[in-house]
Amino acid sequence: MRPSDLIQALAVVVIWGFNFVVIKVAVTEIPPLALTALRFAFVALLVAPFFRPTRAQFSSIAVLAAVLGFGHFGMLFIGLRGADAATTALMIQLGIPFSVILSTLLFADSLGRVRILGMALAFSGAALLAGEPKGGTPLALLALLVSAFCWAWANALIKRHSEIHPLTIIGWMSLLAIPILTGASWLFESGQLAAIQSARWATWAALGYIVIGSSIVAYYLWYRLIARLSINQVVPFSLLAPLIGVAAGILILDEAFTLYKAIGGTLTIAGVSLIELRQARRRKQALTSDS
Numbered sequence: 001m002r003p004s005d006l007i008q009a010l011a012v013v014v015i016w017g018f019n020f021v022v023i024k025v026a027v028t029e030i031p032p033l034a035l036t037a038l039r040f041a042f043v044a045l046l047v048a049p050f051f052r053p054t055r056a057q058f059s060s061i062a063v064l065a066a067v068l069g070f071g072h073f074g075m076l077f078i079g080l081r082g083a084d085a086a087t088t089a090l091m092i093q094l095g096i097p098f099s100v101i102l103s104t105l106l107f108a109d110s111l112g113r114v115r116i117l118g119m120a121l122a123f124s125g126a127a128l129l130a131g132e133p134k135g136g137t138p139l140a141l142l143a144l145l146v147s148a149f150c151w152a153w154a155n156a157l158i159k160r161h162s163e164i165h166p167l168t169i170i171g172w173m174s175l176l177a178i179p180i181l182t183g184a185s186w187l188f189e190s191g192q193l194a195a196i197q198s199a200r201w202a203t204w205a206a207l208g209y210i211v212i213g214s215s216i217v218a219y220y221l222w223y224r225l226i227a228r229l230s231i232n233q234v235v236p237f238s239l240l241a242p243l244i245g246v247a248a249g250i251l252i253l254d255e256a257f258t259l260y261k262a263i264g265g266t267l268t269i270a271g272v273s274l275i276e277l278r279q280a281r282r283r284k285q286a287l288t289s290d291s
Helices: 003-027 032-050 055-082 085-107 113-131 138-160 166-188 192-197 201-228 231-252 259-290
Strands: none
Touching: 003 032, 003 055, 003 085, 003 201, 003 231, 032 055, 032 166, 032 192, 032 201, 055 085, 055 138, 055 166, 085 113, 085 138, 085 231, 085 259, 113 138, 113 259, 138 201, 166 201, 201 231, 231 259
16 A cells, blocks of 8 residues: 555545544534435535436446435434444444445355454444443434445445446435435424524534535545555555544543443454454455465
8 A cells, every 4th residue: 555545544534533523513403314415415516517427337326325325324314313423433333244244145255253253242342332321322323233234335336336436426426315315304304494594603514524524535535445455455444433433522522431332342343353354364365366
């Protein structure tokens, strides 16, 4: 990995780490699905007119709109409405063991003892986090599980379609996700327009960070790194985001650092790290055997 790639990867995880706090600020005023739709409306407006997909690429981006736009981001925003930022930053790391499960189901990939142990640790840690009395509501925690799974699914889809420009994915995934999220907000939420009209400047500043920093800059860099480098070079950096998210939640939002978070977070990160180290070794062995 070149120094420029390292800087980009670190920039992404710092942006994402603080993003948990920023979203938490915004969803306290605007309902989560409405906020997600608003986020994608701004992203689509800024990006979609300048990066257009081919006819053949359109269906793949439409699938991403459902999986990534609604499944990951929509559920993440719902989760943050009912859970604290630190818990969310740790729970969302279950996307990595979910990636292993998807690989096993879709590609008959063998698990192995190390990855099974990693999954056991990660899900045990998540169970402890879910058991924290004030960590989050059951609905919020369920939404975070769905969000983590959809993140894993979306990464597999993006890797499969690495020929599509990252900003094309970002812009048109956002555009196609708007009707899905707007319809879901209309069905399940209320008071959206009043909340948007009465939102404070801090909420609009948070939305600006989400749109420019997280949605455009961070994801553009991330998709470009995934398309150009091997996954084992890129994905391990995502382990830094929860650490930054936990620290930001405690220092900025004054969230409590409880024993549940300490033990559950340690188990989750340890399990995810085991999975990533094992997968990196397997990929290296595969490359060596191919050469």
